[in-house]
Amino acid sequence: MSGTVCLQGGGEFSPACRxxxxxxxxxxGGRVAVxxxxxxxxxxxxxxxxxxxxxxxxxxxxxxxxxxxxxxxPEEAFAALRSARLLVLPGGSPARxxxxxxxxxxxxxxxxxxxxxxxxxxxxxxxxxxCDWLVLPDRGMAVVRGLGLVxxxxxxxxxxxxxxDWLRAVEGAVPPEVDVLGVPEESGVLVHGGELTAVGxxxxxxxxxxxxxxx
Numbered sequence: 001m002s003g004t005v006c007l008q009g010g011g012e013f014s015p016a017c018r019x020x021x022x023x024x025x026x027x028x029g030g031r032v033a034v035x036x037x038x039x040x041x042x043x044x045x046x047x048x049x050x051x052x053x054x055x056x057x058x059x060x061x062x063x064x065x066x067x068x069x070x071x072x073x074p075e076e077a078f079a080a081l082r083s084a085r086l087l088v089l090p091g092g093s094p095a096r097x098x099x100x101x102x103x104x105x106x107x108x109x110x111x112x113x114x115x116x117x118x119x120x121x122x123x124x125x126x127x128x129x130x131c132d133w134l135v136l137p138d139r140g141m142a143v144v145r146g147l148g149l150v151x152x153x154x155x156x157x158x159x160x161x162x163x164x165d166w167l168r169a170v171e172g173a174v175p176p177e178v179d180v181l182g183v184p185e186e187s188g189v190l191v192h193g194g195e196l197t198a199v200g201x202x203x204x205x206x207x208x209x210x211x212x213x214x215x
Contacts, residue, residue, distance in 0.1 A: 003114035005122070005130055005150055005191040008200070009157045009183030012090050012123035013055035016186035020199040021121070022059045028119040030085030032056045035067040035077070037100045038092025038125040045069045048090050056088070070104050081109050084118070091124030091157070095136045098129045098146065107147055114149060124157040127183065131155055133174050135166050143173035150191050156182045159205060167207065180207040189213065 004027055006020065013021075025032065034056070036048030049066040056064045067084075070077035081087065087110060089097065101107035110120055110130075120130065128134040133154040134146045154174055156166050159182030170180055179196075181189060187200030198204045198213035205212055 003116065003118045003120065003192075005114065005120050006188050006199070007127035007130065007150065007153075007155050007181065007183060007191065008121065008123040008188035009127070009155075009159055009185050009204075010091055010124040011185030013051050014186055016201045017055075018059060020188055021056065023199070024086055024119050024121055025056065025059055025061055028086035030063065031083050032061050032064040032086045032088065033067045033080050033084035034064070034088040034090070035070070035081065035106070036090045036092065037070065037106070038090060038094065038097035040096070041069055041071050044092075048092065052088050052090055056086075070106055071100065074104065078105060078109070081106060084113065086119040086121065087113055089120070089122045089126030089129075091126060093138050094125040094128045094134055095138050097125045098134070098136075098144070101129060101147060110147065111149060120149070123188075127155045127157060127188075133170075133178060135169050137166075141165060141169040143169050152177060153179050153181060153191075156180060156207065157185075159184045176208070181205070182207050187215070 034052035053066045067080035068076040131150045131153040136142045182205035184202040187202040190197040198215045203212040
C-alpha cells in the first residue's frame, strides 16, 4: 500500500475533525468523493453523503462530490469513485458496508486508489472494514476478516475505555500479533508507509500494549 489511510473513531465531519481532514485534502491533491455505504439506501445514504460533501467543501475542497449509491446506480457510482483522490467512507453498519465493498467493484476501487498513492478516510464502520479484522456488533459480536488494506490491525471505534464485550470477542478470535486500536471520536490514526501516527482531538490506545499514541 503506497497511499494513506486515515482510521477515525467516529464523530466524523464535526468541527473537531477539521484540522485532520484539511490535512487529508492537501495529501490527496484532487477530487474528494463521499459514499456513505454503511447507511441504508435512500434518505439515510443521501443525508450522510451530503454531510461529508458539505464538510469538505467548507474546508476548501474545490472538487467534492457525493457519489451515487452503488446499490442503486452502479455505473454512475463507479464513474464518480474512479476519479477520486480522497475517498470518504462514513460510519454506520460495518456489516452492511463490508457486504457492499466485497460484493461490488467498490472494494477493488479502494485498493486501486491506495495502490496509486491516493487517500482513504474511513470513520467508525469505515475504519473497521479497511483493516484485516473487524468486530460486527450488528451480527452478535462476530469477528470476521475485513478488506485487509491496513494489515495486522483491528479498530475499536468510539473508544473511551471499557468495551469489554468487544475485547472478549477480539481475544477469542484475533491472533496475538494483530494491533487492536481503540480510536476515540473526533480522532484518528494515519497509516502510511507502515507507520501509525495519531491525529485529531484525543490519543488512540494500542489496547494490547496498554500504550497511547498521542496526536
